[in-house]
Amino acid sequence: MSEPRLVEVRRNVLKQNDVIARALREQFRAAGVFVVSLVSSPGSGKTMFLEKTLSQLQPHYRVAALVGDLATENDAVRLARSKAPVKQITTGTLCHLEAAMVQNALQEWDLHQLDFLFIENVGNLVCPSSYDLGENLRLVLMSVTEGEDKPLKYPTIFNSADVAVVTKNELAEAVEFDWNAARTSIQSVRPGMQIFRLSAKTGEGMEEYLAFLAQQLAEQRATTAQI
Amino acid sequence: MHELSIAMSIVDAALDESQRRGVQVSAVHLRLGALSGVVKDALLFSYEVACQDTPLQGSRLIVEDIPVVVFCPRCQEVRTLSSVQLFACPECGTPTMDVRQGKELEVFALEIEEEEEVQG
Numbered sequence: 001m002s003e004p005r006l007v008e009v010r011r012n013v014l015k016q017n018d019v020i021a022r023a024l025r026e027q028f029r030a031a032g033v034f035v036v037s038l039v040s041s042p043g044s045g046k047t048m049f050l051e052k053t054l055s056q057l058q059p060h061y062r063v064a065a066l067v068g069d070l071a072t073e074n075d076a077v078r079l080a081r082s083k084a085p086v087k088q089i090t091t092g093t094l095c096h097l098e099a100a101m102v103q104n105a106l107q108e109w110d111l112h113q114l115d116f117l118f119i120e121n122v123g124n125l126v127c128p129s130s131y132d133l134g135e136n137l138r139l140v141l142m143s144v145t146e147g148e149d150k151p152l153k154y155p156t157i158f159n160s161a162d163v164a165v166v167t168k169n170e171l172a173e174a175v176e177f178d179w180n181a182a183r184t185s186i187q188s189v190r191p192g193m194q195i196f197r198l199s200a201k202t203g204e205g206m207e208e209y210l211a212f213l214a215q216q217l218a219e220q221r222a223t224t225a226q227i
Numbered sequence: 228m229h230e231l232s233i234a235m236s237i238v239d240a241a242l243d244e245s246q247r248r249g250v251q252v253s254a255v256h257l258r259l260g261a262l263s264g265v266v267k268d269a270l271l272f273s274y275e276v277a278c279q280d281t282p283l284q285g286s287r288l289i290v291e292d293i294p295v296v297v298f299c300p301r302c303q304e305v306r307t308l309s310s311v312q313l314f315a316c317p318e319c320g321t322p323t324m325d326v327r328q329g330k331e332l333e334v335f336a337l338e339i340e341e342e343e344e345v346q347g
C-alpha cells in the first residue's frame with residue numbers, strides 16, 4: 001500500500017457565500033440603504049415584531065422586507081398588511097437564507113429608493129449563524145417566554161449578532177422573567193451587546209429601538225458621505 | 228440542519244482541488260471552529276451522503292476542532308476559551324469580543340494516494 005501524502009489546500013468552505021455577501025454589502029452602501037437581518041426561534045413573535053417595525057417606520061422612512069419562509073409558512077402575507085413592499089424567499093427545506101438568495105430576490109428592486117431593508121431569516125437559531133447576508137446589522141430576537149438561558153443554549157448565533165431584542169415584555173411578569181439573568185447570559189456570550197426590551201403588542205419600548213435604527217442609518221450615511 | 232449543504236460545499240472544494248492536481252483523494256482534513264455554527268456529528272454523517280456517486284466516495288473526513296481564541300485587552304495576551312458560553316479572559320475575567328480564532332470552516336488539506344490506484 002502506498003503512503004498517503006498530505007497536500008495543503010486551505011479553502012474556506014463558505015467562500016462563495018462570503019464573496020456574494022461582500023458584494024451585497026457594497027451595493028447596500030452605495031445605495032444608502034441600511035439593512036437589518038432578523039434571526040430568532042420559531043414562536044418568538046418575529047413576524048409581529050417585524051410588522052410593527054415596518055408600520056411604525058413607514059411614515060418617516062422608505063422601508064421594505066425580504067422574508068425567508070419554509071415551504072409550510074407564509075409570513076409574507078401577514079407582513080403585506082403593513083403596506084411596505086414585502087417579498088418572500090421560499091427556502092423549501094433549507095433552514096436558512098444564503099447570500100445568493102438575497103441577491104436573487106433583490107434583482108428587481110431599486111435599492112436607491114429605500115432607507116431600510118429588513119431581511120427576516122428562517123425561524124431557527126442554529127443554521128443562519130454561518131451565513132453572512134451582507135447585512136449592516138444582525139438583530140437576534142428572543143421573547144420572555146423562551147427563558148433567560150436562551151443565549152447560553154445558542155451562543156454562536158447570539159455571538160454573531162450585533163443587537164438583541166427581548167420581546168413580549170407584556171408577558172414578563174406572568175412568566176416571572178428574570179431580567180438580570182437574561183442580561184447576564186446575553187453579555188456572557190456577546191459582551192457589550194446592546195439590548196432592547198420591548199413589547200411589539202403594546203408598543204412599550206418600541207420608540208427607543210426605532211430611534212436606535214434611525215441613528216444607525218444616519219451614521220452609515222455620514223460615513224458613506226465622507227468616503 | 229444545514230450540515231448537508233456545508234458537506235456538499237466541502238466535497239465541491241475538495242473535488243475541485245483534486246481534479247486540478249489530477250490526484251485521488253482518500254481523506255479531507257477540515258478545520259472546524261467552535262464558532263462556525265456547524266455540528267460535527269451531523270457534518271460527518273452528511274459528508275458520507277454528499278460523497279455518494281462522486282470520485283470522493285469512500286473517502287474520510289478528518290475534523291480538527293479549533294477552539295475560540297480571544298485577545299484579552301487587560302492581559303495583552305491571546306487566550307483560549309474553554310466554553311463558547313463565556314466570552315471572557317480565563318485568567319482575569321475581562322470580557323472580550325476580540326476573536327482571533329474559532330470561526331474556521333476550512334478545507335485545510337487533502338490526503339492523496341501517491342499512485343493512480345482507484346480502489347474497486
Ligand SMILES: [Zn+2]
Binds near residue numbers: 299300301321
Ligand atoms: Zn486577561
